[in-house]
Amino acid sequence: xxxxxxxRAQDVSQAVQAGAQSATSQQGAQVRFVAGGTTLLDLMKLxxxxxxxxxxxxxxxxxxxEKLPDGRLKIGALVRNSDLARDSAVQSDYAVLSxxxxxGASAQLRNMATTGGNLLQRTRCMYFRSTExxxxxxxxxxxxxxxxxxxxxxxxxxxxxxxxxxxPSDMNVALTALEATIHIQGTKGEREVAIQDFFLLPGNTxxxxxxxxPGDLITFVTLPAPRPGTKSVYLKLRDRASxxxxxxxxxxxxxxxxxxxxxxxxAMGGVGTKPWRSLEAxxxxxxxxxxxxxxxxxxxxxxxxxxxxxxNGFKVELAKRCLTHALTLATQSA
Amino acid sequence: MDGEKKPGTQEEEPLLGRVSRRSFLSQLxxxxxxxxxxxxxxxxxxxPAETAQDTPGPGIAGAVPVSLxxxxxxxxxxxxxRTTLLDCLRESLQLTGTKKGCDHGQCGACTVHVNGxxxxxxxxxxxxxxxxxxxTIEGIGQPGNLHPMQxxxxxxxxYQCGYCTSGQIMSAVALLKEPCGPxxxxxxxxxxxxxxxxxxxxxxxxxxxxxxxxx
Numbered sequence: 001x002x003x004x005x006x007x008r009a010q011d012v013s014q015a016v017q018a019g020a021q022s023a024t025s026q027q028g029a030q031v032r033f034v035a036g037g038t039t040l041l042d043l044m045k046l047x048x049x050x051x052x053x054x055x056x057x058x059x060x061x062x063x064x065x066e067k068l069p070d071g072r073l074k075i076g077a078l079v080r081n082s083d084l085a086r087d088s089a090v091q092s093d094y095a096v097l098s099x100x101x102x103x104g105a106s107a108q109l110r111n112m113a114t115t116g117g118n119l120l121q122r123t124r125c126m127y128f129r130s131t132e133x134x135x136x137x138x139x140x141x142x143x144x145x146x147x148x149x150x151x152x153x154x155x156x157x158x159x160x161x162x163x164x165x166x167x168p169s170d171m172n173v174a175l176t177a178l179e180a181t182i183h184i185q186g187t188k189g190e191r192e193v194a195i196q197d198f199f200l201l202p203g204n205t206x207x208x209x210x211x212x213x214p215g216d217l218i219t220f221v222t223l224p225a226p227r228p229g230t231k232s233v234y235l236k237l238r239d240r241a242s243x244x245x246x247x248x249x250x251x252x253x254x255x256x257x258x259x260x261x262x263x264x265x266x267a268m269g270g271v272g273t274k275p276w277r278s279l280e281a282x283x284x285x286x287x288x289x290x291x292x293x294x295x296x297x298x299x300x301x302x303x304x305x306x307x308x309x310x311x312n313g314f315k316v317e318l319a320k321r322c323l324t325h326a327l328t329l330a331t332q333s334a
Numbered sequence: 335m336d337g338e339k340k341p342g343t344q345e346e347e348p349l350l351g352r353v354s355r356r357s358f359l360s361q362l363x364x365x366x367x368x369x370x371x372x373x374x375x376x377x378x379x380x381x382p383a384e385t386a387q388d389t390p391g392p393g394i395a396g397a398v399p400v401s402l403x404x405x406x407x408x409x410x411x412x413x414x415x416r417t418t419l420l421d422c423l424r425e426s427l428q429l430t431g432t433k434k435g436c437d438h439g440q441c442g443a444c445t446v447h448v449n450g451x452x453x454x455x456x457x458x459x460x461x462x463x464x465x466x467x468x469x470t471i472e473g474i475g476q477p478g479n480l481h482p483m484q485x486x487x488x489x490x491x492x493y494q495c496g497y498c499t500s501g502q503i504m505s506a507v508a509l510l511k512e513p514c515g516p517x518x519x520x521x522x523x524x525x526x527x528x529x530x531x532x533x534x535x536x537x538x539x540x541x542x543x544x545x546x547x548x549x
Contacts, residue, residue, distance in 0.1 A: 003396060006415035006461050034462065041418070041457045042438050054415070056462050082451075086513065106527020107512065108505065109439060111451045112458065242526035 001044050008056045009033075012185050012217060018055045020187045020215030027138060027207040033057045033217065035078055036112035038105075039121050047131050048138055062116075062219055065089065071225025077116030077218045081171065082107065084115060094223060096232035096251050100174035103236045106243050116218035119172060119182065119198070120210065123165035124245055125154060136162045137206040152311040153247065156319070158273035159307055163206030166270060167199065168245050173269035174234055175221065176277050177251035183220040186213060199274035209274075227263070230255045235326040236269070237318060246270030248319040250326035254285075261285045261294075268302065271319045278302040281323065295327040296320070400461050404429065405473030413460045420444045422460035423470060431471035431500045435529070442528035445501040445508075446470050452508035454527075471500035474507060482548070483507050486541040494532035502528045506542045510549065518543065 009015035015033060022031035032051040034040050035058055043049040062076035065087045073089055084090055085101035105113065113121075127133045127145040134143035146154055146164050155166045172195075180195045193211055200208055212218075236249040249269035255262045266281040281302035288294045299320035306316045397412040404427060411426045420437075423429045423446070432455060435443030439457040446455045447469040475481035483506050486492070493499045505528045514520050521539050530538065 001416050004415060005396075006398060006459070008464075034459070036457075037459065037462065038439055038454075038457050041459070045438065054459075056459075058462060106442065106454075107509070107524050108442060108445055108452050108454045108527045109457075112453050242523050 002047070002050045004051055005053045006056065007053065008059060010059070012060055012062075012219060015055055015057050015060065015217050016185055016187060016215045018053065019217060021053070022214045025212045025214050025216055026209060027140075029214075031055060031214075035114040035117045036080070036109075038109050038113045039117065043122060043129070046129055048129060057217070068222070073223040075115050075221045075223070077114060077220060079115045080111055081105070081113045081115070081118060082110040085110065093226035094174075094178060094232065096177060096234045096253060097171070097174040097223075099234035100170040100236075100249075100251060103234060103246075103249075104170040115171070115221055118169055119175075119218060119221070120212070121167075121169045121172070122209075124168045125165040126150060128165055137165055137202070137209075140205070140207045147309065150311065151309040153245065153270075154309060154312060155273045156271050156306040156308050156312055156315050157268075157276050157303075158201050159309075160202045160204065160206070160273075162204050163202035163273065164309060165202070165206065165273060166245075167272060167274050169275065170234070170236060170246065170249060170269055172199075172275035173249055173251045173267045175223075176267035176275040177232070177253045177265045178223050179265060181222045182218060183222065184212070185217045185219045187215040190219070195275070196277055202273050206273075227255055229257065230263075231330050233326050233330040235322055235329060237322050238270075248315055248322040250319075250323040252323075252326045252330040254327070254330045256290055256331055259290055261288055261290065266298070266302065266323065268319060268323065271306070271315055278323075280304060285327075290331045292324070292328070295324045298327065299323040398461055400464050402460075402463055403465075403467045405469060411460075415459060415461050417460045418456050419446070419448075419458045419460045419463055419468070420455035423455065423468070426460075429470050429472050432504075433497055433500055435498065435501070440529070441498070441501075442505060443498050443501040445504040445528065447504060447508060450508075450511075452505050469504075471504055474503070481507065482545050483510075483541070486544045487538070490537045490541040490544060491534070492538040492541040493530075493534050498528060498530045498532075502530065502538055506538075506545070509542065510546065516546075521546075 019031050022029045030051055031053045032040055034054050034056050040049060063078040064076045065079055066074045067089055068074050081101045085098045091098045125146055127135045128137050133145040136144050144163055151164060154164045176195050182193045182195060182198050184191050198210055230253060232253040234251050236246045238244040238246050246269045248271055251267040253265040264282050264285045266278045268276040268278060281298040284298040284301040302323055303316050303320055308316055397414055399410055399412055401410045413422055420434055423432050432446055433443040435441035437456045439454040444455040445452050449467050475484045483503050487503060505525060509524050514524050518539050521542050
C-alpha cells in the first residue's frame with residue numbers, strides 16, 4: 001500500500017472541500033473518503049486504489065434512519081448495513097432492502113459497510129482487482145482481459161466492448177427496485193439523483209461508474225413512502241449458500257389488487273454492469289394477471305437483450321428462473 | 335521491565351517459570367536453533383527485545399497517535415496511517431491472539447469487537463478507531479478463566495489446526511447478542527464470515543449451540 005495523508009472530517013463541508021482537491025472522484029481519485037473501509041482498504045492493499053489523501057468521514061452526523069413527515073424514509077450515508085437491515089421501518093415497509101442487505105457479505109462486514117459506501121462498491125471482476133492484467137476500468141485504454149478470459153461471474157446486461165464487469169452490490173438492487181433517491185452534497189451545494197440515473201453504463205468509459213464529481217459526498221438516501229398493499233422480495237442465487245456474490249438476484253416490489261399487478265418494480269443483480277432495473281419486465285407484468293405464465297413472459301422480456309460471454313451463458317436461464325421464482329414469492333400470500 | 339515499558343504496550347508475562355509458546359518461538363527467531371539446546375531460563379533473559387520490536391516510534395515519518403481502549407486498558411500508540419487495526423493489535427500492542435489470514439476481509443480470522451460489534455480488523459485503519467473500545471480474544475478469557483464460548487470450543491473440539499479459532503470465537507461471542515434464530519442453519523448463516531480450512535464447522539456450530547442452550 002502506498003503512503004497517504006490521513007485526516008478526519010469535522011463536518012460535511014470540510015469533507016466536501018477535501019474531496020474537491022481530487023481531479024476525479026472516479027477510478028484513480030487522489031482523495032478518497034473512508035467510512036466502513038471494506039472496499040477501499042481491500043483495493044488499496046491491491047494497489048488498485050492509491051489515494052494520496054484519505055478523509056475519514058465516520059464522525060459525521062449521518063448515521064440515523066428517520067421517517068420523514070411525508071412518509072419517506074431518510075437513511076444516513078453512514079448507517080451500517082447491519083443496522084439498516086434490522087431497522088424496524090425497513091423490515092416492515094421495505095422488506096426487500098432488509099433481505100438484500102442480510103444476503104450480502106458476512107455479519108462482520110455488514111457491521112462495517114455503510115449505505116453510502118455500498119452505493120459505491122466496486123466490481124469483483126478479477127482483472128479489475130489485479131494490476132498485472134489489462135482492464136479498461138482500472139487503466140483506461142488498456143483493454144478488457146475478461147471478454148476473452150474468465151468471465152463466468154460477469155455481466156450479460158449493459159456490457160460494452162470495453163467492459164463486462166458486474167456491479168456486486170445486493171443493496172443497490174433493492175434500492176433500484178424501491179426507486180431510491182441519492183442525496184449528494186457537492187461544491188455547488190446539494191442535489192438529488194434518482195438511483196436510476198446514479199450509475200453509468202460502461203460504454204467506452206468504464207472507469208466512470210457513477211455521476212459522482214470531485215468533492216461530492218453522499219449524505220443520505222431517501223425511499224418513497226411505502227404504498228399500502230405492496231409486497232417486496234429479494235432472491236439471491238449464488239455458488240455457495242452464504243457469503244458469496246450473486247450469480248443472479250432479483251428484487252421485486254409488487255402491488256397486487258384483484259389478482260392483477262397494479263404496480264410493479266423489478267431490479268436484477270449479478271447480471272448487469274449496474275444494478276439492473278428492468279422496465280421491460282415491469283411492462284410485461286403491469287395490469288396482467290398474477291400467473292406463472294405471466295411471470296415467465298416477464299422474465300423472458302427482462303433477458304431479451306442479454307449478451308452472454310464465453311463462460312456465462314448459463315446466467316440467461318438462471319436469471320429468468322430467479323426472477324420467475326421471486327415473482328412467485330412476492331405474490332404468494334398477496 | 336517496568337522502566338522500559340512503553341506507554342500503551344502490554345506488560346509481558348513473568349519470564350521465569352512461565353514461557354509461552356509464542357515467546358519461546360519468538361526467542362528461536364532471535365537466537366537461532368542454538369537456543370533450543372540452552373536452558374529456557376537463560377534464553378528468556380533476552381526476552382525484553384520482543385516488546386521493543388516493530389513498535390513505530392514518534393520518529394517514523396508520517397506517524398500519527400491513536401488512543402484505543404483495548405481489553406479495558408487505555409493505550410496510545412504511534413502508527414503509520416496505513417497500519418490496519420489488525421497490524422496495530424499484533425505488531426504494536428503484541429496482542430497476537432488475533433490472526434491474519436487473508437488480510438482482505440474474506441476469512442474472518444482477524445475478527446475483533448469494536449464498541450461491542452464484531453468486525454474484520456484487517457479492513458480498518460487503526461487511526462479510524464480513536465477512542466474506540468476494542469476487545470480481542472485476550473480480553474474475553476484467560477487460561478483458568480475461560481469465556482463460556484472458549485470452554486465450549488474445547489468441549490466440542492471446535493478446531494483442528496486452531497488458526498481460525500480466535501476469530502471464530504470472537505464472532506461466536508458477538509453472535510450471542512445478535513438476532514439469530516434457534517436452528518443450526520441460523521448459526522451457520524451468521525458464522526459464514528469465518529472460514530475454517532480444516533472443516534471443523536459441525537463442531538463449531540455444536541459449541542455455539544451449547545452456549546446458547548445453556549444461556
